[in-house]
Amino acid sequence: MIESYLLHIGILIAIYIILGVSLNLALGFTGLLNLGHVAFFGIGAYTSALLLKAGVSFIMAFFISGLIAAIFGFLLVLATRKLKGDYLALATLGFSFVIYSLMLNLTELTRGPLGIPGIPKPVIFGFKISGLLPYFIFVTILAVITVFLIYKIVKSPFGRLLQGVRDDEIGLKVLGKDTFKLKAKSMMLSAFFAGIAGSLFASYITYIDPSSFSLAEIILIFTIVIVGGIASIKGTIVATFIIILIPEALRFLYLPSTVLGPLRQIFYALILLGILLYRPKGLFGRIDLE
Amino acid sequence: MILEAHEITKNFGGVRALNKCSLGIKKNKITALIGPNGSGKTTLFDVISRLIKPNSGFIKFKQERIDKFRPNKVAKMGISRTFQDPRLFKNLTIKDHFMMALSTNDESMFAKEKDVEWKIKEIMNLIGLTKPLHTLGSDLSYGQRKLLDLGVALAKPHDLLMLDEPVAGVNPKLRKQIKKIIQNLNKKGETVFLIEHDMNFVMDLVDHIFVLDAGEVIASGKPKQIQNNKKVLDAYLGE
Numbered sequence: 001m002i003e004s005y006l007l008h009i010g011i012l013i014a015i016y017i018i019l020g021v022s023l024n025l026a027l028g029f030t031g032l033l034n035l036g037h038v039a040f041f042g043i044g045a046y047t048s049a050l051l052l053k054a055g056v057s058f059i060m061a062f063f064i065s066g067l068i069a070a071i072f073g074f075l076l077v078l079a080t081r082k083l084k085g086d087y088l089a090l091a092t093l094g095f096s097f098v099i100y101s102l103m104l105n106l107t108e109l110t111r112g113p114l115g116i117p118g119i120p121k122p123v124i125f126g127f128k129i130s131g132l133l134p135y136f137i138f139v140t141i142l143a144v145i146t147v148f149l150i151y152k153i154v155k156s157p158f159g160r161l162l163q164g165v166r167d168d169e170i171g172l173k174v175l176g177k178d179t180f181k182l183k184a185k186s187m188m189l190s191a192f193f194a195g196i197a198g199s200l201f202a203s204y205i206t207y208i209d210p211s212s213f214s215l216a217e218i219i220l221i222f223t224i225v226i227v228g229g230i231a232s233i234k235g236t237i238v239a240t241f242i243i244i245l246i247p248e249a250l251r252f253l254y255l256p257s258t259v260l261g262p263l264r265q266i267f268y269a270l271i272l273l274g275i276l277l278y279r280p281k282g283l284f285g286r287i288d289l290e
Numbered sequence: 291m292i293l294e295a296h297e298i299t300k301n302f303g304g305v306r307a308l309n310k311c312s313l314g315i316k317k318n319k320i321t322a323l324i325g326p327n328g329s330g331k332t333t334l335f336d337v338i339s340r341l342i343k344p345n346s347g348f349i350k351f352k353q354e355r356i357d358k359f360r361p362n363k364v365a366k367m368g369i370s371r372t373f374q375d376p377r378l379f380k381n382l383t384i385k386d387h388f389m390m391a392l393s394t395n396d397e398s399m400f401a402k403e404k405d406v407e408w409k410i411k412e413i414m415n416l417i418g419l420t421k422p423l424h425t426l427g428s429d430l431s432y433g434q435r436k437l438l439d440l441g442v443a444l445a446k447p448h449d450l451l452m453l454d455e456p457v458a459g460v461n462p463k464l465r466k467q468i469k470k471i472i473q474n475l476n477k478k479g480e481t482v483f484l485i486e487h488d489m490n491f492v493m494d495l496v497d498h499i500f501v502l503d504a505g506e507v508i509a510s511g512k513p514k515q516i517q518n519n520k521k522v523l524d525a526y527l528g529e
Binding site: 158160161181287 | 393397
C-alpha cells in the first residue's frame with residue numbers, strides 16, 4: 001500500500017520535473033513570461049488520449065502530442081511577438097483560458113466536463129507498461145532524458161543566445177541574431193516537452209478532464225520554477241520534490257477533502273509569496289525575475 | 291559612400307525627431323554626428339540600424355537599400371553599433387559576449403563552436419579590457435561596460451562601426467584611451483561613424499562632421515569648417 005503510494009508520488013514528481021524544466025527553458029533561460037505552459041500540458045494530454053483511443057500506437061501518440069503542443073507554442077509566439085513582460089504574461093494566461101474553454105466546450109471531441117475515460121496504458125514494442133513500478137521506471141527515464149536534453153540545449157551556443165534574448169533582446173538584434181526565431185524555437189521546445197508530459201500524465205491517470213489543466217495547475221508549475229530558481233535546472237528538480245512532497249504531508253492531518261484542497265492552494269501561494277519576498281532568486285537561481 | 295541616408299523623417303507622435311535628414315559616410319574615414327541634446331542623433335542611429343522605422347526617406351548601405359530590413363539583417367550586412375548606455379547581457383560572461391558576436395551559426399541548435407579565445411584576447415588587448423573572461427556583465431564598472439560594448443561591436447563582422455557617445459560618462463583617462471583606440475582602428479582601415487557631444491573630443495579625431503539640430507543637418511564639413519560655422523555656433527554652442 002505504502003509502496004504504491006510512494007510510486008504514485010514518484011511518477012507525479014517525474015512528470016512535474018518534465019513540466020518544470022521545460023517551463024524554465026522558456027521562462028528562466030529565454031525570459032518569456034509564459035503562463036500558458038499548462039495549456040501545452042493539456043494539449044499534449046488530450047492529443048495523446050484521443051489518438052490512443054483511436055488505436056494509434058503509444059509511441060506515435062507520444063511524439064504527436066509533443067509536436068501538436070509545439071505547433072501551438074509557435075502560434076502563441078507568433079501572436080504575442082510584440083509583447084513583453086507583464087503583457088506577455090497576460091496574453092499567455094489568456095491562451096491558457098482559451099485552451100481550457102476549448103477542452104470544456106468542444107464536447108464532441110473532448111466530452112467537455114465529462115472528460116475522457118479509459119485511456120490505454122502505454123504499449124511499447126509489445127510490452128505493456130501497466131503496473132506502477134514499470135510506469136515509474138518509464139517516466140523516470142523520460143524525465144532524465146528531458147533534463148539531459150534541456151541541459152545540453154542551455155549549455156550550447158544556441159542556449160547562450162536564448163539567455164541573450166532574456167538579458168537584452170535589442171542588444172542581441174544588433175549582433176545580427178533573429179530574436180523572433182530564437183523565441184519561437186525556445187517556446188516550441190518548451191511546449192514539446194510539456195506536451196509529452198501531458199501524454200505521460202494521460203496514460204498514467206487513464207482519465208483526463210479540463211480540471212487537470214486549470215489555473216491551479218499553472219500556479220503549481222510556476223511555483224516549482226520560482227522556488228527552484230529562474231534558469232536553474234537543479235533548482236527546478238529540487239523544488240519539484242519540495243512542492244509535490246510537502247503538501248502530501250497534509251494528507252496525514254486527516255482533514256476532510258473540502259478543506260484539504262484549498263489548504264494545498266494556500267500552501268502553494270504562501271511558498272510563492274515567501275520566496276518572492278525573501279529569496280527572489282529562488283533556492284538555486286542567480287537571476288531575478290524582472 | 292558606404293552609407294547614405296536620404297531625407298529621413300521620423301515623428302514620435304507630434305514630435306518630429308528627424309526632418310528630411312540626409313548624409314553620407316565615406317569608407318575608411320571617421321565621421322562624427324554632433325548636435326545639442328534632443329537634436330535626433332541617436333534617433334538617426336536607431337533608424338540606420340532599423341531599431342525604429344522611419345516615416346519617410348531611405349537608407350543605403352553598400353549601395354543596397356536597408357530601410358525595409360529587420361535589425362538583425364542590417365547587422366548581418368555589416369553594421370556594428372554601440373549604445374550610449376551599453377546594452378550588455380548582465381547574466382552572461384565577457385567570453386559569452388564575444389562568442390555571440392563572433393559566431394555566425396549559433397542560431398542553429400546543433401551548432402558547434404571553434405575555439406576563438408585567441409581572437410577574444412586580441413580584441414581585449416586592443417580595447418585594453420583586462421578583466422577575466424568569466425566575469426559577468428553585471429560585475430563590470432561603467433567604464434568597463436563601455437569598453438566591452440566597443441569590443442563586442444568590433445568582434446562582430448562588420449564594415450561600418452557606429453559608436454553612440456563612446457566617451458559619455460567616462461573618466462578623462464579612459465576618454466583618452468578610447469580616443470586612441472578609435473584612432474588605431476581607423477589606421478587599420480575601419481570606417482567609424484560616431485555620435486559625440488563634446489566638440490573638443492571630435493575636432494582632432496574625425497575627418498568629417500555633420501551637425502544636427504532639431505532633426506535637420508544644419509552643417510557639414512571638416513572639423514575646422516564646422517568650428518567656425520555661425521549656424522553651428524548659434525545652434526550647438528548657443529553663441
